[in-house]
Amino acid sequence: MEILVCVKRVPDTAENEFQLNSAGNDLDRDDLVYSVNEWDNYAVEEAIQIVDRVGGNVTVVTVGDSESEEVLRREMAMGANNGVLMSDDAFEGSDGKGIATILAGEIKKGKYDLVLTGAQADAAAGQVGGMLAAMLDLPYASLVNKIEIEGSKLKIGREIEGGNQEMNEIELPCVLSIQTGINEPRYVGIRGIRKVAQVEIPVKDAAALGVDPASVGDAGAKVKRVDYFVPVLGDGAEMLEGSTDEIIAQLIERIKSKGGLA
Amino acid sequence: MTQIYVYVTHKGGVADDIASEFIAAAKKIDTGATVTAVVTGSGADLDKIAQSLTSKYAEVIKISDPALAYPNAEVIRKALCNVLDKSAILLAPHDTLGMDLCPGLSIKMDSAFAADVVDFEGIDGGKLKLVRQELGGAVSTHVTCDISNGAVITIRPGAFAAADASASGKVTDKPAGDLAVKRRFLEVVQAEVGDVDITKSDVLVSVGRGIQEQENIAIAEELAEAMGAVVSCSRPIVDAKWLEKGRQVGTSGKTVKPKVYMAMGISGSFQHMGGVKGNPYIVAVNKNPKAPIFQVADVGIVADILEFMPALTEAIKDLK
Numbered sequence: 260m261e262i263l264v265c266v267k268r269v270p271d272t273a274e275n276e277f278q279l280n281s282a283g284n285d286l287d288r289d290d291l292v293y294s295v296n297e298w299d300n301y302a303v304e305e306a307i308q309i310v311d312r313v314g315g316n317v318t319v320v321t322v323g324d325s326e327s328e329e330v331l332r333r334e335m336a337m338g339a340n341n342g343v344l345m346s347d348d349a350f351e352g353s354d355g356k357g358i359a360t361i362l363a364g365e366i367k368k369g370k371y372d373l374v375l376t377g378a379q380a381d382a383a384a385g386q387v388g389g390m391l392a393a394m395l396d397l398p399y400a401s402l403v404n405k406i407e408i409e410g411s412k413l414k415i416g417r418e419i420e421g422g423n424q425e426m427n428e429i430e431l432p433c434v435l436s437i438q439t440g441i442n443e444p445r446y447v448g449i450r451g452i453r454k455v456a457q458v459e460i461p462v463k464d465a466a467a468l469g470v471d472p473a474s475v476g477d478a479g480a481k482v483k484r485v486d487y488f489v490p491v492l493g494d495g496a497e498m499l500e501g502s503t504d505e506i507i508a509q510l511i512e513r514i515k516s517k518g519g520l521a
Numbered sequence: 522m523t524q525i526y527v528y529v530t531h532k533g534g535v536a537d538d539i540a541s542e543f544i545a546a547a548k549k550i551d552t553g554a555t556v557t558a559v560v561t562g563s564g565a566d567l568d569k570i571a572q573s574l575t576s577k578y579a580e581v582i583k584i585s586d587p588a589l590a591y592p593n594a595e596v597i598r599k600a601l602c603n604v605l606d607k608s609a610i611l612l613a614p615h616d617t618l619g620m621d622l623c624p625g626l627s628i629k630m631d632s633a634f635a636a637d638v639v640d641f642e643g644i645d646g647g648k649l650k651l652v653r654q655e656l657g658g659a660v661s662t663h664v665t666c667d668i669s670n671g672a673v674i675t676i677r678p679g680a681f682a683a684a685d686a687s688a689s690g691k692v693t694d695k696p697a698g699d700l701a702v703k704r705r706f707l708e709v710v711q712a713e714v715g716d717v718d719i720t721k722s723d724v725l726v727s728v729g730r731g732i733q734e735q736e737n738i739a740i741a742e743e744l745a746e747a748m749g750a751v752v753s754c755s756r757p758i759v760d761a762k763w764l765e766k767g768r769q770v771g772t773s774g775k776t777v778k779p780k781v782y783m784a785m786g787i788s789g790s791f792q793h794m795g796g797v798k799g800n801p802y803i804v805a806v807n808k809n810p811k812a813p814i815f816q817v818a819d820v821g822i823v824a825d826i827l828e829f830m831p832a833l834t835e836a837i838k839d840l841k
């Protein structure tokens with residue numbers, strides 16, 4: 260099975276304190292720690308496990324700048340066979356549809372049986388997978404947490420509200436967005452990264468992908484982020500300060516009054 | 522005049538809460554908009570839903586077909602494309618069905634798409650202004666959406682106040698058209714019931730990714746024991762298999778209604794907080810002073826939970 264997995268380099272939510280830049284139109288990105296989008300790691304692991312079972316290749320692709328190459332290498336160290344970086348100044352400022360248009364360019368050129376994306380990335384949109392499928396006229400299912408291959412069809416589970424699982428049958432080729440927890444992504448050590456450090460990663464621009472530059476990037480975007488701000492929801496928490504002992508004394512008093520301590 | 526459709530989801534013959542939230546959302550887009558409810562399904566349940574919505578909406582479009590009996594997004598997408606005016610704005614819930622349905626729908630309708638919107642700030646020069654969040658709620662963004670060719674927008678459940686609209690509307694039946702798709706619904710498998718029922722506990726010590734290692738779960742268990750509480754968790758802890766699924770709080774886990782909720786090393790994403798109901802007293806401990814959890818908590822402490830939890834455990838034990 261030929262599997263394409265879309266991956267994105269994103270700021271790590273567990274590692275960063277997000278600050279706005281002085282103009283307020285972007286995050287202060289200087290000291291941000293980036294990693295591969297959590298959901299995409301599960302998608303790549305799933306692709307590798309499928310290929311281990313039935314044969315084939317895993318190709319990882321990303322739309323981004325030269326720094327995005329590092330996430331391709333990381334996923335290749337996990338076991339993906341090929342990587343492609345899609346990069347062009349014309350891609351800058353793309354909305355979800357723009358990203359999907361660029362990715363569709365690569366998919367139309369290849370012969371993929373299965374395309375995987377993460378359920379969502381840093382902007383928490385969860386849009387690219389469904390858009391890709393619609394553009395390519397392929398069947399789609401989101402939030403997939405189980406995949407079984409049954410000939411030219413897949414039996415898949417979708418995680419729905421309450422953690423219940425909606426089982427579906429879907430024809431190949433198809434696009435699936437992967438939910439976390441579907442597998443346990445393998446650990447990538449520094450040695451694994453070193454092994455793929457020299458592998459050539461092709462870079463494709465709009466022309467190479469057959470994408471009209473006017474349909475992507477800022478030029479093609481109908482949806483545009485104007486600014487960032489830090490939300491003020493309600494009054495916010497009462498912050499306890501002082502020495503640990505003082506904080507704990509205040510906290511115990513409050514928990515008691517709310518019935519949290521017998 | 523702006524035409525707004527709202528796609529009302531329903532279960533067991535009852536409309537989801539979002540049916541009332543759409544009204545407030547639509548008003549924030551355009552107070553003068555024509556708002557039409559759209560329901561899909563089949564049989565008597567659907568008739569009942571459609572009828573019940575006429576007390577809130579002046580017009581209700583009902584699309585009935587046996588193929589729509591189970592909400593399969595692939596089928597619904599075709600039905601909506603066959604029936605709706607593509608230049609309108611369509612609102613749907615940002616839940617597991619809306620996420621499945623809407624991005625592709627926007628492509629098929631050739632309209633703009635915005636996901637998980639928490640607020641609208643009206644229309645200005647053909648552009649709808651809206652607010653959404655990124656990075657697990659750490660930052661918000663203002664976004665403009667070109668609606669000249671229509672838009673498909675998912676809104677966050679609970680983000681808009683449920684409005685009391687009263688109408689005496691009518692139901693219009695529309696034929697679904699061709700619904701052939703390449704995905705077939707089989708069945709729903711219910712989530713496993715775990716060994717502990719976190720929904721029954723008055724006090725929850727809930728751990729998130731801040732717990733860092735499986736061995737550290739014991740630290741939370743000791744605190745819970747001292748408090749007479751039960752340990753629950755956020756999703757990454759279950760994904761890592763450090764605790765069983767039955768302990769997960771959130772939209773894809775359990776809904777809990779404790780008196781006191783101790784969020785330990787949890788950032789406070791809406792999918793997590795969506796499972797915390799009944800207005801409990803929320804205690805948040807997080808090493809990041811900017812963590813979004815501090816916006817929704819009642820009391821906050823900036824600390825390392827691996828140091829703070831043992832100290833709190835000792836102090837509680839000393840009380841006894």
Ligand SMILES: Cc1cc2nc3c(=O)[nH]c(=O)nc-3n(C[C@H](O)[C@H](O)[C@H](O)COP(=O)(O)OP(=O)(O)OC[C@H]3O[C@@H](n4cnc5c(N)ncnc54)[C@H](O)[C@@H]3O)c2cc1C
Nearest residue numbers: 729730731755756771772773774786788793808809825826
């Ligand atoms: C469809 C869908 C459904 C979902 N359903 C759920 C759900 O039901 N439940 C759920 O929880 N999530 C759910 N999620 C995932 C959700 O979006 C978040 O990714 C998740 O809640 C984050 O968990 P967290 O807060 O533990 O981790 P993070 O966001 O990584 O936060 C960890 C926090 O710990 C803090 N921290 C780190 N180390 C320490 C330390 N030593 N001491 C103190 N603080 C520390 C960090 O500052 C950070 O704030 C769902 C996502 C999707 C797409």
Ligand SMILES: Nc1ncnc2c1ncn2[C@@H]1O[C@H](COP(=O)(O)O)[C@@H](O)[C@H]1O
Nearest residue numbers: 265321322376377379380384385386387
């Ligand atoms: N720039 C990108 N390059 C490659 N894949 C992407 C990119 N942005 C999003 N994706 C894919 O789309 C998924 C959902 O992201 P989003 O729709 O942005 O929430 C991600 O998990 C990736 O698989």
